[in-house]
Amino acid sequence: MLKTFDYPKFDHRPSADQQSGEVRRHPVIVVGAGPVGLTAAIDLAIKGVAVVLLDDDKTVSVGSRAVCYAKRALEIWDRLGCATPMVDKGVIWKTGKVFRGDREIYRFDLLPEDGHKMPAFVNLQQYYLEEYLVRRAEEVGVEIRWREKVTGVDTAGNHVRLPIETPTGVYALEADWLIAADGARSCIRRALGLDFMGQAFNDRFLIADVVMRADFPPERWFWFDPPFHRRQSTLLHMQADNVWRIDFQLGPDADPDEEKRPERVIPRLKAMLGADTEFELEWVSVYTFQCRRLEKFRHGRVLFAGDAAHQVSPFGARGANSGVQDADNLVWKLKAVLDGTAPEALLDSYDAERVQAARENLLNSTRSTDFITPKSAVSQAFRDAVLDLAENHPFARRLVNSGRLSVPAVYADSPLNTKDEDDFAGTMPPGSPCADAPIARNGRPGWLLSLLGSGFTLLCFGDAPEPLKVGAVAVDLLTAGRDFEDVEGLVAQRYDGRPGTVYLVRPDQHVAARWRAFDEAKVRAAVNRALARRGRRR
Amino acid sequence: MKLNTEPNIAQPDDFYQELIDLHRDLSEEQSRQVNARLILLLANHIGDMEVLRAAMQAAAEES
Numbered sequence: 001m002l003k004t005f006d007y008p009k010f011d012h013r014p015s016a017d018q019q020s021g022e023v024r025r026h027p028v029i030v031v032g033a034g035p036v037g038l039t040a041a042i043d044l045a046i047k048g049v050a051v052v053l054l055d056d057d058k059t060v061s062v063g064s065r066a067v068c069y070a071k072r073a074l075e076i077w078d079r080l081g082c083a084t085p086m087v088d089k090g091v092i093w094k095t096g097k098v099f100r101g102d103r104e105i106y107r108f109d110l111l112p113e114d115g116h117k118m119p120a121f122v123n124l125q126q127y128y129l130e131e132y133l134v135r136r137a138e139e140v141g142v143e144i145r146w147r148e149k150v151t152g153v154d155t156a157g158n159h160v161r162l163p164i165e166t167p168t169g170v171y172a173l174e175a176d177w178l179i180a181a182d183g184a185r186s187c188i189r190r191a192l193g194l195d196f197m198g199q200a201f202n203d204r205f206l207i208a209d210v211v212m213r214a215d216f217p218p219e220r221w222f223w224f225d226p227p228f229h230r231r232q233s234t235l236l237h238m239q240a241d242n243v244w245r246i247d248f249q250l251g252p253d254a255d256p257d258e259e260k261r262p263e264r265v266i267p268r269l270k271a272m273l274g275a276d277t278e279f280e281l282e283w284v285s286v287y288t289f290q291c292r293r294l295e296k297f298r299h300g301r302v303l304f305a306g307d308a309a310h311q312v313s314p315f316g317a318r319g320a321n322s323g324v325q326d327a328d329n330l331v332w333k334l335k336a337v338l339d340g341t342a343p344e345a346l347l348d349s350y351d352a353e354r355v356q357a358a359r360e361n362l363l364n365s366t367r368s369t370d371f372i373t374p375k376s377a378v379s380q381a382f383r384d385a386v387l388d389l390a391e392n393h394p395f396a397r398r399l400v401n402s403g404r405l406s407v408p409a410v411y412a413d414s415p416l417n418t419k420d421e422d423d424f425a426g427t428m429p430p431g432s433p434c435a436d437a438p439i440a441r442n443g444r445p446g447w448l449l450s451l452l453g454s455g456f457t458l459l460c461f462g463d464a465p466e467p468l469k470v471g472a473v474a475v476d477l478l479t480a481g482r483d484f485e486d487v488e489g490l491v492a493q494r495y496d497g498r499p500g501t502v503y504l505v506r507p508d509q510h511v512a513a514r515w516r517a518f519d520e521a522k523v524r525a526a527v528n529r530a531l532a533r534r535g536r537r538r
Numbered sequence: 539m540k541l542n543t544e545p546n547i548a549q550p551d552d553f554y555q556e557l558i559d560l561h562r563d564l565s566e567e568q569s570r571q572v573n574a575r576l577i578l579l580l581a582n583h584i585g586d587m588e589v590l591r592a593a594m595q596a597a598a599e600e601s
């Protein structure tokens with residue numbers, strides 16, 4: 001289908017469950033092998049949970065969807081052992097340029113800070129991303145059942161029951177817990193009759209992926225009102241294999257079938273790229289988008305994640321990037337509940353933390369949309385005024401909104417956090433994801449985030465306390481100077497790690513608590529709090 | 539800071555005339571654009587979100 005990519009073909013193999021003729025129960029079933037379901041399933045398998053992943057398709061994401069993956073998503077995939085091929089295959093970019101008409105009015109640099117293993121952004125076609133995730137899922141023992149379509153959900157009783165259609169007939173499964181990662185049109189969301197609140201936008205956008213040898217730098221170029229596409233916007237972004245993503249705003253009245261025809265698309269591209277630029281069309285599609293979310297992501301034993309739970313506009317690259325953070329947030333909590341080390345109430349914090357993150361993403365994405373496609377004459381006038389001023393007046397550049405790119409969620413108000421009682425400088429209050437930094441271990445260079453295990457960790461500066469167990473939960477110790485060398489001093493700097501300082505880090509690498517001195521009772525209380533274990537003293 | 543709605547412009551008639559002159563010979567569309575740019579420039583100069591909010595509210599209340 002594509003010139004640069006061969007879609008893998010996954011077969012349906014009837015499982016022992018299906019052949020048994022019985023309805024079998026699994027601890028966790030994940031529905032949807034998109035980026036989010038795959039990420040959740042890999043994390044579960046690595047944590048030792050037997051997981052079944054159902055997907056109704058027979059291949060990876062078809063056509064043109066996500067392009068940009070942000071550092072936090074890459075760090076999560078690195079924790080799961082699959083970021084390397086993504087970074088190797090993907091295109092790393094740092095500069096964004098904003099044009100109006102034929103003039104560059106402003107540029108931004110992502111200013112990636114040195115001393116992080118992962119780059120600020122990587123551009124990669126979604127089908128490659130999913131291919132790498134599928135490979136990793138198979139390596140770690142996820143049982144993926146392709147071409148199995150979930151057609152409903154029954155939540156009566158203390159488990160979930162799923163009817164499933166396959167090419168070789170129907171069967172049913174039960175699960176103690178269900179992760180619904182079945183995408184924007186989630187059948188599980190519909191089967192439960194849940195409201196998807198928000199706004200649909202009627203502007204249409206045309207995606208053209210072209211293969212090009214031209215000499216464009218790996219930068220994000222965004223045009224307002226370009227000479228080749230008057231009164232609309234256009235985005236150009238480089239992907240792997242010399243494939244370029246070009247995104248034309250078409251307005252609300254465009255006819256999608258008409259716009260997709262090569263006779264329409266090719267002249268547009270020629271006008272944009274110049275008559276002499278050689279290119280081949282790889283993919284064309286027309287899309288509209290929505291900004292919506294579920295009110296709650298947890299519904300008893302059904303946990304919604306990714307596009308099934310929330311949908312944003314593509315401006316800002318917040319879709320997959322936030323969905324992957326859903327998985328990261330959910331899986332350790334589910335594991336603790338399955339192990340009996342945390343009450344089910346811990347899963348309500350998934351809802352609290354990720355609904356807050358979705359709100360933030362939706363706010364950003366809706367604002368970008370309103371700037372790019374103004375909805376009224378006055379909104380258009382202010383948008384144009386901002387662009388008029390941006391070239392000569394620096395303040396106005398900050399108002400130009402061609403998409404506010406995905407940043408990691410900080411769970412500042414989470415009930416799992418223990419509030420700071422000491423003074424800290426820097427940007428790592430409880431709820432923040434841990435910053436990476438270069439380290440050395442046994443004389444070999446490495447990265448701090450790679451040393452954070454899959455459980456709770458105490459990151460210590462100065463003397464190491466004794467290893468600690470809080471109930472059945474082991475807390476790993478990671479001490480600067482003993483377990484690793486802070487070779488460039490960046491760990492101490494980023495964590496404001498004066499001697500004596502201790503950070504309690506959650507399994508998803510977010511800070512749960514921090515103190516200027518180790519106090520066993522306080523650490524125990526903070527671990528209990530981070531596991532939603534109320535009133536525990538031990 | 540609070541929004542200052544007491545007289546603050548030394549020569550109010552001069553200011554008013556210049557504001558009207560600014561729009562002389564402009565089409566309605568051009569005037570709308572000039573006004574939008576003007577609001578943005580002034581808003582940035584003020585900077586204080588509390589003042590800006592109070593001004594937006596005061597402006598809306600009169601309609």
Ligand SMILES: Cc1cc2nc3c(=O)[nH]c(=O)nc-3n(C[C@H](O)[C@H](O)[C@H](O)COP(=O)(O)OP(=O)(O)OC[C@H]3O[C@@H](n4cnc5c(N)ncnc54)[C@H](O)[C@@H]3O)c2cc1C
Binds near residue numbers: 037064069
């Ligand atoms: C034009 C465009 C550009 C984008 N750019 C970016 C970007 O740059 N960065 C970014 O982060 N995001 C981007 N996104 C968003 C991103 O593509 C989505 O957020 C992401 O794919 C969501 O992943 P998911 O796993 O939640 O859902 P999906 O990827 O939709 O996966 C859902 C899976 O569930 C399966 N499924 C559905 N129903 C059933 C069923 N009943 N039974 C079994 N299986 C089922 C489907 O086959 C599918 O495999 C973009 C989207 C678009 C459209």
